[in-house]
Amino acid sequence: MTVRHFLTLLDLDNDELTRVLDHASALRRERDQGIHRDTLHNRSLGMIFEKSSTRTRVSFEAGMTQLGGGSIFLSPRDTQLGRGEPVEDSARVISRMVDAVMIRTFSHETLERFATFSRTPVINALTDDFHPCQLLADMQTWREHRGSIQGAKVVWVGDGNNMCNSYINAALQFDFELVVACPEGYEPNSALVAANQDRVRIVNDPGEAVRDANLVVTDVWASMGQEEEQQKRIRDFSRYQVSPELMAHADRDALFMHCLPAHRGEEISEHMLEHRSSVVWDEAENRLHAQKALLEGLILGFDRLD
Numbered sequence: 001m002t003v004r005h006f007l008t009l010l011d012l013d014n015d016e017l018t019r020v021l022d023h024a025s026a027l028r029r030e031r032d033q034g035i036h037r038d039t040l041h042n043r044s045l046g047m048i049f050e051k052s053s054t055r056t057r058v059s060f061e062a063g064m065t066q067l068g069g070g071s072i073f074l075s076p077r078d079t080q081l082g083r084g085e086p087v088e089d090s091a092r093v094i095s096r097m098v099d100a101v102m103i104r105t106f107s108h109e110t111l112e113r114f115a116t117f118s119r120t121p122v123i124n125a126l127t128d129d130f131h132p133c134q135l136l137a138d139m140q141t142w143r144e145h146r147g148s149i150q151g152a153k154v155v156w157v158g159d160g161n162n163m164c165n166s167y168i169n170a171a172l173q174f175d176f177e178l179v180v181a182c183p184e185g186y187e188p189n190s191a192l193v194a195a196n197q198d199r200v201r202i203v204n205d206p207g208e209a210v211r212d213a214n215l216v217v218t219d220v221w222a223s224m225g226q227e228e229e230q231q232k233r234i235r236d237f238s239r240y241q242v243s244p245e246l247m248a249h250a251d252r253d254a255l256f257m258h259c260l261p262a263h264r265g266e267e268i269s270e271h272m273l274e275h276r277s278s279v280v281w282d283e284a285e286n287r288l289h290a291q292k293a294l295l296e297g298l299i300l301g302f303d304r305l306d
């Protein structure tokens with residue numbers, strides 16, 4: 001059987017994505033009723049983190065425990081990966097011992113090299129280019145609040161970063177219109193934009209972009225690894241803060257999402273997370289449910305998700 005990976009949202013077809021999101025919502029309802037499934041009993045997840053994390057680590061680790069399995073936290077500080085053991089060798093060894101591996105790293109190419117040599121499914125837990133697990137949670141959250149996202153107007157405000165690139169993939173997979181409002185020089189991946197011209201539009205004016213939006217999304221102005229650019233970015237992005245005033249241009253039922261962590265006073269105004277449009281806490285919680293569904297799909301088969 002070919003090993004399935006989840007390196008970007010495009011690795012699952014439409015039917016598999018729907019199954020994952022349906023199953024994730026079912027797991028959420030069951031958890032709320034105190035019901036747990038042991039579907040990954042005796043299974044292990046290797047978790048390689050080369051960048052910091054709160055949500056991703058806690059959700060994968062808690063998720064594996066809740067499904068009856070376990071997880072192993074691996075940081076370069078205390079594995080041979082940090083002492084120069086090649087990614088290819090690490091992939092061959094680790095994947096002979098665990099049932100799936102999630103990786104948070106810098107270069108997307110490192111993740112692809114690991115996947116090429118892995119015997120077990122590899123999950124992208126964030127690279128400089130993509131963050132597909134967050135999109136599963138975002139799409140689950142939208143569906144739970146509003147139903148189908150097909151045909152909706154989604155506006156990304158801010159940096160054309162890993163999250164924004166994943167929103168472009170989501171626009172294709174879930175069939176919505178995406179408007180990206182960013183300063184010149186901070187556009188998302190140009191090849192992705194070119195390949196999705198019918199769904200993705202780049203503009204500079206956030207007010208114009210947000211008009212009649214159904215979903216407004218933002219993220220930090222300086223991602224992990226860009227700390228030295230922080231001050232320049234604060235200047236370049238000063239017009240791009242999401243606030244109640246900006247949300248006033250959106251549809252009155254619009255939702256607001258942010259993958260978190262957030263910087264109040266930068267990409268969002270002080271109380272934006274508490275605004276009536278904000279669903280950020282559901283969004284964060286859904287990382288748990290969506291990834292449990294993803295793990296079951298990758299390890300047991302997507303046709304086994306009910």
Ligand code: CP
Binds near residue numbers: 053054055056126
């Ligand atoms: N949204 C997200 O991936 O958060 P962490 O960096 O805390 O994992």
Ligand code: NVA
Binds near residue numbers: 126163219224259261
């Ligand atoms: N774009 C952010 C997302 C953090 C979850 C980063 O890469 O740091």
